[in-house]
Amino acid sequence: MKISHLQCSLCKTTFSPNEVIYTCPHDGANIDVIPDYENIQQTVDFKEILSSPRQSIWRYLPLLPLSDPGFEATPLHRVGWTPIYAPKQLTHQLNVPSLWIKDESPNPSASFKDRASAVVLAKASQEGVRTVVVASTGNAGAATAAMGAAIGLDTVILAPKNAPPAKIAQLLVFGARVYLVDGNYDQAFELSIAASKEFGWYNRNTGYNPYTTEGKKTAAFEIWEQVLLNLAPEQTLNIVIPVGDGNIITGIHKGFKDLLRLGWIEHMPRLIGVQANGSAAIADAWQTNSHEIVPVQANTIADSISVNLPRDGWRALRAVWESNGCFVKVSDGEILTAITSLGKAGIFAEPAAAAAYAGLVKGINDGSISRENPVMVINTGSGLKDIKACMQAVAQAQIVEPNIQSLRKFI
Ligand SMILES: *Cc1c(COP(=O)(O)O)cnc(C)c1O
Numbered sequence: 001m002k003i004s005h006l007q008c009s010l011c012k013t014t015f016s017p018n019e020v021i022y023t024c025p026h027d028g029a030n031i032d033v034i035p036d037y038e039n040i041q042q043t044v045d046f047k048e049i050l051s052s053p054r055q056s057i058w059r060y061l062p063l064l065p066l067s068d069p070g071f072e073a074t075p076l077h078r079v080g081w082t083p084i085y086a087p088k089q090l091t092h093q094l095n096v097p098s099l100w101i102k103d104e105s106p107n108p109s110a111s112f113k114d115r116a117s118a119v120v121l122a123k124a125s126q127e128g129v130r131t132v133v134v135a136s137t138g139n140a141g142a143a144t145a146a147m148g149a150a151i152g153l154d155t156v157i158l159a160p161k162n163a164p165p166a167k168i169a170q171l172l173v174f175g176a177r178v179y180l181v182d183g184n185y186d187q188a189f190e191l192s193i194a195a196s197k198e199f200g201w202y203n204r205n206t207g208y209n210p211y212t213t214e215g216k217k218t219a220a221f222e223i224w225e226q227v228l229l230n231l232a233p234e235q236t237l238n239i240v241i242p243v244g245d246g247n248i249i250t251g252i253h254k255g256f257k258d259l260l261r262l263g264w265i266e267h268m269p270r271l272i273g274v275q276a277n278g279s280a281a282i283a284d285a286w287q288t289n290s291h292e293i294v295p296v297q298a299n300t301i302a303d304s305i306s307v308n309l310p311r312d313g314w315r316a317l318r319a320v321w322e323s324n325g326c327f328v329k330v331s332d333g334e335i336l337t338a339i340t341s342l343g344k345a346g347i348f349a350e351p352a353a354a355a356a357y358a359g360l361v362k363g364i365n366d367g368s369i370s371r372e373n374p375v376m377v378i379n380t381g382s383g384l385k386d387i388k389a390c391m392q393a394v395a396q397a398q399i400v401e402p403n404i405q406s407l408r409k410f411i
């Protein structure tokens with residue numbers, strides 16, 4: 001797709017794509033990528049997308065800000081087109097008309113972040129970038145390392161040293177240069193910005209690089225094809241999304257805005273953001289009707305949404321306002337319970353991902369989410385990413401002697 005211009009999400013100043021690389025030079029706010037919608041309307045027939053043989057985010061290439069990336073038969077081509085499940089038991093328990101779980105764990109590095117990394121790194125490679133740096137609680141790093149390895153870009157990852165070991169293992173196995181920061185995610189974030197200035201590395205940080213949302217918006221396109229096209233037009237879909245920095249919910253919002261602007265959908269689904277009680281800067285702003293996001297001292301078991309100062313908070317608030325949605329806050333205990341509920345439907349979620357389902361249960365029970373609407377919950381990352389946390393959600397397994405007498409005692 002052709003980019004019409006870039007625009008500051010706050011002061012609305014417009015820029016050409018080569019004028020600004022990251023955030024707004026006036027106020028530091030996040031930059032929106034505005035496609036040339038007229039050009040898309042003239043050149044793209046949405047039926048061609050619906051019949052595309054590509055089962056990945058690349059079926060949406062006409063709506064993405066880069067040319068065909070190539071690299072067929074690499075993990076880059078396995079990103080996206082993730083399955084949706086309709087778990088009967090959970091639908092029944094919640095008493096909603098329909099419930100779908102969109103499972104992001106089949107992505108190459110097992111989280112939603114692959115969508116952003118695939119688009120940002122493929123675009124960077126087309127523009128001659130050699131080295132990409134990212135600060136990450138783990139998943140954005142794993143996705144960057146995986147996509148970098150797939151297409152031959154060097155990657156440098158700055159992760160907090162207490163990131164879950166499985167995520168650190170991924171970084172190392174994918175061959176990234178890994179530096180574990182003796183500090184939290186917010187400090188790794190600042191360090192990565194200083195490093196990209198000092199060493200000339202291209203920065204892929206969430207809520208800093210404008211193109212991450214262009215990758216993340218592909219989830220909205222998939223929801224459009226997988227669900228919205230089959231829904232009666234008067235039905236509004238509730239989409240429940242876990243929120244840390246606020247970039248996933250912003251990206252999904254962007255995808256639906258594209259579809260709305262192109263006239264391919266009639267109205268916006270309702271976006272519902274879920275934050276952990278211990279890391280709820282955006283949800284707090286929403287609940288107090290404030291535009292100002294006050295940083296917190298983050299403390300939650302859900303490491304992927306543990307952030308003091310969300311880097312895309314303003315656009316996350318905008319996504320919820322403009323879609324008539326809401327924010328829900330959940331405790332770590334509710335997150336652990338959600339891990340087991342999803343597990344009984346055969347879906348393995350890391351804590352941050354399970355927060356979405358926990359938020360749905362909470363919101364349905366306290367009335368902030370209506371029972372009348374069909375619901376989609378995004379399972380943003382695999383439970384294999386954080387075994388230690390997931391083990392806290394379940395009882396320990398019994399040890400038996402290898403004979404039937406011993407087993408019988410337990411049955
Ligand atoms: C990054 C991440 C989130 C939150 O996304 P934000 O853009 O930070 O709001 C949720 N779940 C998982 C598994 C993630 O990796």
Ligand SMILES: [Zn+2]
Nearest residue numbers: 008011024027
């Ligand atoms: Zn601005």
